[in-house]
Amino acid sequence: MSNLDLAQSGALGDSRLAGRRGAAEVWTVANELPTFFAVVAAIGLAVYLLSNQFFYLNLLTMALLFGGLAVSWNIIGGFGGQFSIAHSVFFAIGAYTAGNLYKHFGVSPWIAILPAMLLSAAVAAIVSWPVFRLRGPFFAIATMALTEVAIAFAMHWKAVTGGASGLTIPYRAGLENMIFQQRWAYAALFLGYLAVTLLTSIVILRSRLGYYLQAVRDNDKAAEASGIPIMWTKLKGMAISAALTGIGGVFFMMYVRIVEPAGLLSLFDVGVKIALIALIGGIGTIYGPLLGALILVPLDYWLRAFMGSAVPGGNLIVLGLILVLGSLFMKKGVAGALRQVYRAWSRQQ
Amino acid sequence: MKKFNGAGVLAVLVGAGWITVAAAQEGTIKIGAITPNTGGMAVLGNDLANWYELAADEINAKGGVLGKKVKIIRGDATNAQEAIAAVDKLATVDKVDIISGTIASFISQAASEAAVNYNKMYWETNALAVELTTRGLPNFLRTGPSAAYYAMQAADVSKGKVASVVGKPVNKLKIWVEHEDSNYGTSIATEVDRLMKAEGATVQIAGHKASAVDLTDSILRAQQANPDIFIISGYVVDTHLLLRTMRERNFKPAATILIGLGDSPDTLKAIGPEYLQGILIVTFPRQAINQKYAPGSDAVNKAYVDKYKVPSIGNAGINGYVGMQILFKAIEATKGDMSVSALMKAAKAMDMPIGSFTTGYGVKFDENMQNTRGQAVTYQWQGDSTKVVWPQEAALDGVSMIKLARP
Amino acid sequence: MDQFFNVVALGMLLGGTYALVSVGLNLIFGVIRIVNFSQGEFLMLGMYGAYLGYSTMGLDPYAGAFIVVPALTLLGMVVYWLVMRPLQNEPMMQVFASFGLLLLIQNVVLAITGGVGMSMNTPFSQVTLTIAGVQFSATRLIILLAALVAAGGLGLFLAKTNFGQAIRAVAQDRMAAQLMGINVERTFMWSFGIGTGLAGLAGVLLTPIYTLSPQIGGNFVMAAFAVVVLGGLGSVLGALVGGFIVGLTEAFAGYYIDPELKHAVIFIVFIAVLLIKPSGLFGQAGAEEVGLREQS
Structure with a gap:
């Protein structure tokens, strides 16, 4: 849970491998772009193929949303090693910003993206500044406390959040309202979101900030000794991560059109879930969090649709079992498992 | 990952998408029931779906609605995004005719809007929020009382x-x-x-x-x-x-x-x-109630215990049972047309006095399609x-x- | 003002509850450093175990503790051996697995019970003592006493016995402990088991007060995580003091501010304390790193 254990858990092989490879060949953003475009195109193709299969299209849509959220989380949680479970707070800020601007001032959600990002980043910087003094489990549990405070706050600030009954947005389809009748449009929207988060994450990983974040994660004392401004690095990472999460909130608001504090700020359904998705996929890697989302989210929804009605809780029993077994058989996450397979395969060649 | 092609994984995932379920059965009326089936509200959700099935059993025993059997297909949702997924599944995989539910108002809100996409009637029996019927959603009505x-x-x-x-x-x-x-x-x-x-x-x-x-x-x-x-x-x-x-x-x-x-x-x-x-x-109404006020409520509560071996635990379940019965009457009135416009028209025309149903309800919808004869x-x-x-x-x-x- | 002492008493009793729930968590999360999200589920199992004994055999929950606590200790040991031990070098995956366990245990209970509320009403649970106008519920007093005994016992056990010292040694430096001839895996298994057994004890003692639901464990454990961190990871005294701080804060905030806001106040106080003392009240500076450095 601390910087150290993250580094030593080995779940991060990818970025460090890249670093090692850097000795012979410097990896730049340009090197990453072909893979990036291939992944986005592949998903785009999947969206196209599924565009008339609404149930499965929706699974993919949700996977892309949570993929984007997990990739955003990964910037501070994976690269920076700061295990936040409070990202639901920034998600909620995005949703409430867009919802209120649209509902009360008629501002298009497309325009609301900017204030949502700024607000999420600002709140993230303000609350993180004190909390970043804490390390390891202290930091994680403090972010849990932040979620609790945020829920109480959202319940009480009825003018903005609608209190317990939630904030609702009328259904008025139109591109300018970001409300679509065509289901593939939402899939495309969330694919766009995912692409933005992936690209940001690629740029950061190959920038000074990315190397700083990883240095802080791997050994903050050594990082400090080599002149890296630790607090500034963490704050920057957190602010970018939160701003991206806020965008996800904007899109989510326009997708469900009703949000209420208990669901939006749910510790397990949002805050912990985002982190777990990144974790099972491959924390600290670029595509690991996406991989986690593409596996975990459809699995969750599929089990709920086809097993949820037989016995109360039946779907979650199966999901729980899969999570336990998954962690036992893929100790380094899915990305790690795939890498192992790839290595074994290339040795054979 | 770098050398690994993400497309391969995707192909597997997408492949799962092609699993389709057998085509629609002929001669049945399929009603999707969206209720929470996990988490803290599971007990209420399960109870409501039980009551729907009891109503279906009873009408099927009498030969069904217009000679067609009624089948309740359960869908599970505990939040707004799951509600959308549940509607997708019921509408495209199970191909239900009508969607019903719900325990929690935010689930109802999201599910009923998703049902608009499929042009399906959302026959709400149980969610409580007053605002649900004042949205002016074209496919939405509520048979039970609001908060x-x-x-x-x-x-x-x-x-x-x-x-x-x-x-x-x-x-x-x-x-x-x-x-x-x-x-x-x-x-x-x-x-x-x-x-x-x-x-x-x-x-x-x-x-x-x-x-x-x-x-x-x-x-x-x-x-x-x-x-x-x-x-x-x-x-x-x-x-x-x-x-x-x-x-x-x-x-x-x-x-x-x-x-x-x-x-x-x-x-x-x-x-x-x-x-x-x-x-x-x-x-x-559950027990110890005047049967003149709530006709048949003793019998139906007993039928519930016979079928499920436990007394009904959610107090509003029977309210859903009556909501289903009102739906059956509406389908009879449209002669089996289950389109939104036909059902809404039939519902609007209904006028049954207080005491027509086991909960003592009558039926008369107001301009927002909220039943006014239920308490x-x-x-x-x-x-x-x-x-x-x-x-x-x-x-x-x-x-x-x-x-x-x-x- | 007339209610002031009642609120203090309430806060102390509530503090006892939080302290008791935290004792087991402190051993697992604080000492052997496993972030176990499913701790609340073990507490919940303890409650259902006590209820089962009560409803089928008419067993008083306090007597039922003698069956439930060993059973949950054993279950915890099995869970450690099968799930946590293979992941001992992957602390993040342990978090993941514990979340899987949370879903699994909670929903198995949901599937079996259907989520129907279950309650008991023992004669003892209705007893209240009134001392100088201040009310104490007997069941809550028992919990407070149990918290003191369990914390004291655990403190002595860790400080004085060979096995307790082995646990601390393993937690601090696994490699060195192994070199000293300590069986590391066995030590961890016992610690985890004792931790879940203590969660079971808390569950049993709480049963007469609450109506059981499969989700109830989480109500206690979120606060317990805060208590353990507040007191300082691994500090038995810290968890006790932390429990009372949280209990008193909750009682005062609930009565004098607003019951709806009390959770927010607790967590604000929690963050504030950590900002002043980043390693918890009784934690050693740098305590957050102990044990983690050695795990790979």
Whole structure:
């Protein structure tokens, strides 16, 4: 849970491998772009193929949303090693910003993206500044406390959040309202979101900030000794991560059109879930969090649709079992498992 | 990952998408039922779906609706995004004709809008939020009462009976409404507040978290306010904790009203008959009710126990059972046309007097498509069981409200 | 003002509850450093175990503790051996697995019970003592006493016995402990088991007060995580003091501010304390790193 254990858990092989490879060949953003475009195109193709299969299209849509959220989380949680479970707070800020601007001032959600990002980043910087003094489990549990405070706050600030009954947005389809009748449009929207988060994450990983974040994660004392401004690095990472999460909130608001504090700020359904998705996929890697989302989210929804009605809780029993077994058989996450397979395969060649 | 091609993984995932389910059965009316089936609301969701199935069984035993069998297909959702997924699944995989539900209002809100995409009727029986019917959604109506109707019954019994028993005119009554702070408890409390303030009573509403470990602070505050009527609108766990704390602190307001629950054998077990004596419960008809007011309710409650081997636990389940029966009548009226426009038109034309159904409901929709002829009733703990005491005509012969003020 | 002492008493009793729930968590999360999200589920199992004994055999929950606590200790040991031990070098995956366990255990209970509330009403649970106008519920007093005994016992056990010292040694430096001839895996298994057994004890003692639901464990454990961190990871005294701080804060905030806001106040106080003392009240500076450095 601390910087150290993250580094030593080995779940991060990818970025460090890249670093090692850097000795012979410097990896730049340009090197990453072909893979990036291939992944986005592949998903785009999947969206196209599924565009008339609404149930499965929706699974993919949700996977892309949570993929984007997990990739955003990964910037501070994976690269920076700061295990936040409070990202639901920034998600909620995005949703409430867009919802209120649209509902009360008629501002298009497309325009609301900017204030949502700024607000999420600002709140993230303000609350993180004190909390970043804490390390390891202290930091994680403090972010849990932040979620609790945020829920109480959202319940009480009825003018903005609608209190317990939630904030609702009328259904008025139109591109300018970001409300679509065509289901593939939402899939495309969330694919766009995912692409933005992936690209940001690629740029950061190959920038000074990315190397700083990883240095802080791997050994903050050594990082400090080599002149890296630790607090500034963490704050920057957190602010970018939160701003991206806020965008996800904007899109989510326009997708469900009703949000209420208990669901939006749910510790397990949002805050912990985002982190777990990144974790099972491959924390600290670029595509690991996406991989986690593409596996975990459809699995969750599929089990709920086809097993949820037989016995109360039946779907979650199966999901729980899969999570336990998954962690036992893929100790380094899915990305790690795939890498192992790839290595074994290339040795054979 | 770098050298690994993401497309391969995707191909597998996409492949899963092609699994399709057998084509629609001929000659059945398929009704999707969206209820929460995991988490804290699972017990209520499961109960409601049980009642839907009971209604379907009964009509099927009589030859079905227009000769077609009715099939209930359950869908599971605990939040808005899962509600959308549940509608997708019911509409595209199961190909249901009509969608019904729901326990929680935010699930209903999201699910009913998703149903618009498929041009499916959303036949709401149970969600409580008043705003659901005022959205003007073209495919939405509600057969059961909104939160307002729970509150109306609480206000009605306070005004019509409790005030005289307490010995104060209504405008001198002091009322404390203690509610759990999610949408459910809050919306009922807000309505009680509005209705009783309109009668001139002094009302204070106070919230608590349903997951709180201790509620002594809430009770101490209420105790200090010394209300004549103490109203609790919460879930099971917190309502029991409040009652236990009241018993422990010897807090005995002149009247205590529980909304929506508190008449189960488990409440009796948790609190004991002694403290429960005289406590009122606003809920739906279950037992010990005049069969003239609620025709057949004894029989149907017995049928539920026969089918599921346990008594119904969610008090509003029977309200869903009646909602299903109203739907069957509407389908008969459209001669089997299950399009939104036909069903809405048929529903609008319905005019059945109070007392037509087992809950004592009639049918008459208002301009927002909210059924106006449905109301809750008030039970009271008397001895080891609960008996209907209000409205007067619903009470069994010889049963009346026992003294509320307790030593 | 007349309620002031009642609120203090309430806060102390509530503090006892939080302290008791935290004792087991402190051993698992604080000492052997496994972030176990499913701790609340073990507590919940303890409650259902006590209820089962009560409803089928008429067993008083306090007597039922003698069956339930060993059973949950054993279950915890099995869970450690099958799930946590293979992941001992992957602390993040342990978090993940514990979340899987949370879903699994909670929903198995949901599937079996249907989520129906279950309560008991023992004669003892209705007893309250009134001393100078201040009320104490007997069941809560028992919990407070149990918290003191369990914390004291655990403190002595860790400080004085060979096995307790082995646990601390393993937690601090696994490699060195192994070199000293300590069986590391066995030590961890026992610690985890004792931790879940203590969660079971808390569950059993809480049963007479609450109506059971499969989700109830989480109500206690979120606060317990805060308590353990507040007191300082691994500090038995810290968890006790932390429990009372949280209990008193909750009682005062609930009564004098607003019951709806009390959780927010607790967590604000929690963050504030950590900002002043980043390693908890009784934690050693740098305590957050102990044990983690050695795990790979």
